[in-house]
Amino acid sequence: MQEEASGQKKAAVVGVVGRTNAGKSTIVNRLVGEKVSIVSPVEQTTRNTIRGIVEDPRGQLVLLDTPGLHKAVGPLGRLLNGMARASSAGVDVLLVVFDASHEPQLEDDGWMRRVAKEAPAKCVFALNKCDRSPFYATMFRDLWKQIAAEKDAAGKDSQPACEPVWVDVCGIKPHGCDALFEALFGLAEVGPALFPEDIVTDYPRKLAIADVVREKLLQRLHDEVPHEVGVVVNDIAEKRKTGWEVAVTIYVNRPSQKGIVIGPGARLLKEVRLCSEPELSDMFGVRVKLELWVKVVPNWMKNNRILAEMGYLGSEQ
Numbered sequence: 001m002q003e004e005a006s007g008q009k010k011a012a013v014v015g016v017v018g019r020t021n022a023g024k025s026t027i028v029n030r031l032v033g034e035k036v037s038i039v040s041p042v043e044q045t046t047r048n049t050i051r052g053i054v055e056d057p058r059g060q061l062v063l064l065d066t067p068g069l070h071k072a073v074g075p076l077g078r079l080l081n082g083m084a085r086a087s088s089a090g091v092d093v094l095l096v097v098f099d100a101s102h103e104p105q106l107e108d109d110g111w112m113r114r115v116a117k118e119a120p121a122k123c124v125f126a127l128n129k130c131d132r133s134p135f136y137a138t139m140f141r142d143l144w145k146q147i148a149a150e151k152d153a154a155g156k157d158s159q160p161a162c163e164p165v166w167v168d169v170c171g172i173k174p175h176g177c178d179a180l181f182e183a184l185f186g187l188a189e190v191g192p193a194l195f196p197e198d199i200v201t202d203y204p205r206k207l208a209i210a211d212v213v214r215e216k217l218l219q220r221l222h223d224e225v226p227h228e229v230g231v232v233v234n235d236i237a238e239k240r241k242t243g244w245e246v247a248v249t250i251y252v253n254r255p256s257q258k259g260i261v262i263g264p265g266a267r268l269l270k271e272v273r274l275c276s277e278p279e280l281s282d283m284f285g286v287r288v289k290l291e292l293w294v295k296v297v298p299n300w301m302k303n304n305r306i307l308a309e310m311g312y313l314g315s316e317q
């Protein structure tokens with residue numbers, strides 16, 4: 001590569017967007033090579049914008065993993081959609097992830113129209129889940145052709161739709177994102193690194209711990225409960241001999257949900273704790289012990305203090 005040969009490294013901020021469940025966080029973790037963002041089959045898994053930092057001989061990519069766009073339900077849903085839209089602005093490269101194991105959905109159409117309208121200079125369309133069959137790559141390409149043609153036909157005054165770089169990817173396979181890496185570094189420009197070399201994320205510690213606990217809950221809860229669960233880390237006591245003792249509150253919306261989260265004989269909560277602790281100990285290189293409390297606060301999603309503690313209102317700790 002020319003830049004490498006001349007010793008000049010590249011750098012880019014990449015906004016990773018797309019509809020919920022498309023596999024954005026899976027791809028970000030794969031590119032970073034470490035888990036920086038939680039993943040689950042439940043919609044609206046990612047609730048904060050998370051920066052994953054990729055260091056490579058070619059340079060540095062700063063990936064902004066965002067909440068997936070979805071049909072907004074309630075104040076939290078609207079907040080997450082706003083966050084997703086806002087984080088596509090002001091990036092060097094826009095990476096739109098599509099789940100091509102399904103036909104294009106309304107939100108996919110929406111992202112394509114947004115790209116056509118705003119014509120970002122550099123854009124990659126990643127068709128994810130190419131391990132699955134059928135794989136609707138042609139349908140996605142045809143939809144884009146149609147949207148770009150509509151935009152170009154719309155008038156002389158507006159700028160023409162941009163030409164995205166298309167890549168088929170598989171977020172769950174070890175080499176499933178190599179082509180995407182190539183595409184992103186291909187679009188990045190020569191420039192200084194934005195973060196020190198040895199960090200993979202600057203996501204605040206309390207929010208990262210809360211996310212791991214929420215991931216373990218999402219993996220075990222069904223129906224509407226996952227969307228009405230929120231997690232806050234209240235305190236991290238750093239003990240010299242025994243490691244970190246972390247106090248965590250799990251907020252639910254209704255009394256019946258408290259019983260579901262705790263589970264018969266407190267089994268579910270215990271499982272969540274036992275799965276989270278080793279992962280967190282690994283993540284931070286110190287023994288982590290969790291104390292989990294479940295609290296019913298009707299309409300916590302409308303409570304600005306709680307939303308701020310969760311980092312959803314931009315007052316991250």
Ligand SMILES: Nc1nc2c(ncn2[C@@H]2O[C@H](COP(=O)(O)OP(=O)(O)OP(=O)(O)O)[C@@H](O)[C@H]2O)c(=O)[nH]1
Pocket residue numbers: 019020021022023024025026027038039040041042043044045046047066067068069128129130131132169170171172173
């Ligand atoms: N088969 C297959 N499944 C995948 C692939 N990539 C992601 N998944 C699965 O898709 C589901 C959603 O993945 P996430 O990475 O959480 O999706 P997301 O786009 O970040 O979702 P939100 O955070 O809700 O916006 C998870 O169950 C992943 O394991 C893939 O390439 N192939």
Ligand SMILES: [Mg+2]
Pocket residue numbers: 024025026037038039045046065066067068
């Ligand atoms: Mg996500």
